[in-house]
Amino acid sequence: MDRYGYLKTAAAIPSVRVADCAYNGERIAALVADAAGRGVEVVLFPELSVTGYTCGDLFLQPALLAAAEQALAELLRRTAELNTAFVVGLPVAVDDMLYNCAVVAAAGEVLGVVPKCHIPDYAEFYESRWFASGQGRPTVEIELCGQSVPFGPDLLFDIGGARCAVEICEDLWVPAPPSAEAAAAGAEVILNLSASPETVGKSDYVRQLVVQQSARTRAAYLYCSAGFGESSTDLVFAGHALVAENGAVLAVSERFSLGEQLVVADVDCQLLRNDRCRTTTFRHSGAGGRTTVAVTMPVADDRPFDRTVEAMPFVPAEDDRRHSRCEEILNIQATGLARRLAHTRSTKAVVGISGGLDSTLALLVTVRAFDRLGLDRQGIVGITMPGFGTTGRTYGNALTLMRGLGVTAREIPIRAACEQHFRDIGLPEDDRSTTYENAQARERTQILMDVANREGALVVGTGDLSELALGWATYNGDQMSMYGVNASVPKTLVRHIVEWYAAHCAEGSVREVLCDVAATPVSPELLPADAEGGIAQKTEELVGPYELHDFFLYRFVRQGFPPAKILFLAERAFGRRYDRATILRWMKTFFSRFFSQQFKRSAMPDGPKVGSVALSPRGDWRMPSDASAAVWLAEIDRLEKE
Incomplete structure (x- = not known):
């Protein structure tokens, strides 16, 4: 692993000739060399890749078994100087029984041999004709290629600091896959050698199996199935390989390719460990009863980074996923509000409408909640409260939307109310301080609360997750409401939901105004407009781009990463849009504000959780209001000096 906890892995699909072990060994060696050239620390090959999976009764021929061991010995010799571990499949005879095995090797040595546990004998499979099950076998020492090596199903391999386990094809398909126990014993990377023939729809099912097993075990899962060259007498093998990590696919092969493939991905072992630590129902029992074999893999500082880093982790990149995500979030928000309205027997709600993104989303949520409850939309009291900084654009949008x-x-x-208040407290007329701004926010909140009291209504809060993270809200002003529907929706996602609603749920003037709201610069509009009547106070010029802050928030709260790793990822996610100095500048702002503004989150109102990141002090985030950011800021200072 490198200093950020990434293990570079690969699934390799070689060219195969059935029963031609020498040729197969040559192709495997060439792909191991290719992988080593790309800085790969462990490369996985298909099931029985040294012999070919479709040898049939040839597996019972001593000549084939001898040729397979000879090919392995040559493979060890040819890869002895490479800094890459590899896992290949071949038949191994032990105690007069033949096993379908995975051989894990590195630096010219066999680290261990893992037998397949579940031997299929249904449909096209007839493996028990040749192979015995390794399930329940104690670990023993065997001789292979002139080396004494451990043999057993319970082996773990520490490769470059990452704990790896092996299972073979059918082992994944059973009710209790060996990888589940291996993960409970500490394995973070599961390596599956497979030779699964293609049938219609099977690849989708395999993908689901792999993704779900990686999620259940909170592990990285490499799956590598046999490809072109296996016998097509009755079956076709498409070369299906993929790398999944904790429920997400990182890389996939091209199925039905006639050429060799090397699918490379950096898996994040630090992320997996952080997730296991925070998930109290995942507790590994240690490696008790298991033999762990370790090998150190030198890591080059200049190796490529084979992983896509999404600039907007809260917003799905694919159109279909983004569509379903927006619909689901809106339903979660509306259902939460509907429950609160039903509990309080409220038939009315009050929403402050500014013509900005957050209040627009809150109003859309409230409308959906009222529709679900069968309540008259006239019971929703939308209040626009123009002040010193209100522009014609946002004012007009607010009225049109309502x-x-x-x-x-x-x-x-x-x-007028604020001017009287300023006189009462002795604030000079030319003062544009925080007091000037916060007084307006608190005046608006007072209006909303008092109107709600008169109407017997519920005040629906508009503030979003990004504002909560930064504390970009006035304490006991817009920070307060009776139910905060946007409390766990980040700003980058709020914009997408509004745009999605405009495209799929709205029409006419509502669609037009929603599109304009999404295009309006984010602003609290607490300072007077500019000379042209436009927005003078732009939030992102004051506290930084929300896309950066949402990126920092996700990597820090959800993934538990320190500033150095967040910077490493941000530089790859945002490319040339932000240079290193800019990223660090706003990262310092993020951590400073995140810690100093916790007191506002400690007093935040109820609101529905919609995603994996939420800051409610009653639910996901418990932090003392007087915690120090010194550790994180010191690391940022060091990064700035490098």
């Missing part, structure tokens, strides 16, 4: 959605629209200006 009218288009059929809610009760009210306008209550705050300018």
Whole structure:
């Protein structure tokens, strides 16, 4: 592994000639060399890759077994100087029984031999004709290629600091796969040698199996199935390989390719360990009863990084997933609000409508909740409260949106009330300090609360997850409501939900205004407009781009990464959009504000959790309000000096 916890892995699909062990060994050696050239630390090959899976009764021929061992010995010789471990499949005879085995090797030595546990004898499979099951066998020493090596199903391999386990094809398909026990014993990477023939729809099922097993075991799962060259007498092998990590696919092969393939991916062992630590129902029992074989793999500092880093981790990149995600989030929010309305016997709700993203989403959620409850939308009291910084654009959008959605629209200006308040507290007329801004936010909240009292209504909060993370809200102002529907929706996702709603759920003037809201710069509009009447106070110019802060938030809270690793990933996710100095500047802002503003989150109102990151002090995030950010800021300072 490298210093950030990445293990570079590969699944290799070689050219195969059935029963031609010398040729197969040559092709495997060439692919191991290719993998080593790319900095791969462990490369996985298909089941019985040294002989070919489709040898049939030839497996019972001593000549084939001898040729397979000879090919392995030559393979060890040819790869002895490479800094790459590899896993190949071949038949191995032990105690007068033949086993379908995975051989794990590195630096010219066999590290261990793992027999297949579950031997299929159904449909096209007839493996028990040749092979015995390794299930339950104690680990023993056997002789292979002139070496004394451990043999057994319970072996673990420490490769470059990552704990790896092996299972073979059918082992994954049974009710209790060996990899589940291996993960409980500490294995972080599962290596599956397979030779699964293709039938219609089977590849999708295999993908689901691999992805789900990686999620259940909180592990990386490499699956590598035999490809072109295996016998097509009755079956076809398509060369299906994929790398999954904790429920997500990192890399896949091209199925039905006639050429050799090397599918490379960096798997994040630090992420897996962090996730296991935070998941209290995942507790590994240690390697008790298991033999662990370790090999050190030198890691080059300049090796390529074979992993896609999404710039917007909260927003799915694929259109179909983004569509379903937006629909589901809106339903979660609306259902949470509907339950609160039903519990309080409220038939009315009050929402402050600014013409910005957050209040727009809150209003859409409230409308859906009222529709689900069969309540009249006129019971939704939308209040626009123009002040010193309100622009014609946001003011017009707020009114158009409320009218288009059929809610009760009210306008209550705050300018006069704030000016009286400023005189009462002795604030100079030319003062534009925090007091000037916060007084407006608190005046608006007071209006919302008081109108709600008069109407017997519930105040629906509009603040989002990104604002909570940064504390970009006025304490006891817009930080407060009776139910915060956006509390776990980050700003980058709020924009996409509004755009999605415009495209799929709205029409006419509502669609037009939603598109314009999504295109409007984010601003609290607490400072006077510019000379042209436009927005003068742009949030992202003051605290930094929300796409960066959402990236930092996800990597820090969800994945538990330190600043150095977050910087490493951010530089790859954002490319040339932000240079290193800019990323570090806003990262310092993020950590400073995240720690100093915890007191606002400690007093936040109820609201529904919608994703894997939430900051409710009653649920996901428990941090003292006086915790120090010194450790994180010191690391950022060091990164700035490098």
